[in-house]
Amino acid sequence: MSDNRREMMRLLGDFSTIGMSVAFSIFIGVGIGYWLDQKVFGGRTSPWLTMIFLGLGVAAAFKNLYMMSKRKDL
Template sequence: MLGKLIKDRTVREAIASASVIGLNLVSATFVGLLMGWWLDRWLDTKPWLLLTFLILGIAAGFKNVVVEVKRIQKADAEEHEEHGDTDAKP
């Protein structure tokens, strides 16, 4: 349905990329939280493993966001080079 509403391919790709960035951050944080909670229950170490894995999940989420943003910037720079734009910054 979104493809029918938004005809421009670049706009659809930008929306998809923004969605992936948000999902990366949220999902990594949630996975770290769940792993820490489960390990705390199993090993009876409340709240230390939960906090540790939550911090690791947040860090992994931000790392994923940085990697995705760099990928988007690289693709944008390559697109500008293809079209001969000189004002594109690496």
């Protein structure tokens, strides 16, 4: 494989993760919040921890995008 082609494959791998990392970050945030609400605190804190961790998940998604835009080797 030539250098150009190899570089293209690497970038293809990198950028094919963007959409998935956004979606799964949000899902994992909501999942952790829901688990804390329902299982750990037994539903007493019901909507709040889910909401807070939803926010954290969205923040994690955008942090991933920001880190990718800041990378030196691209």
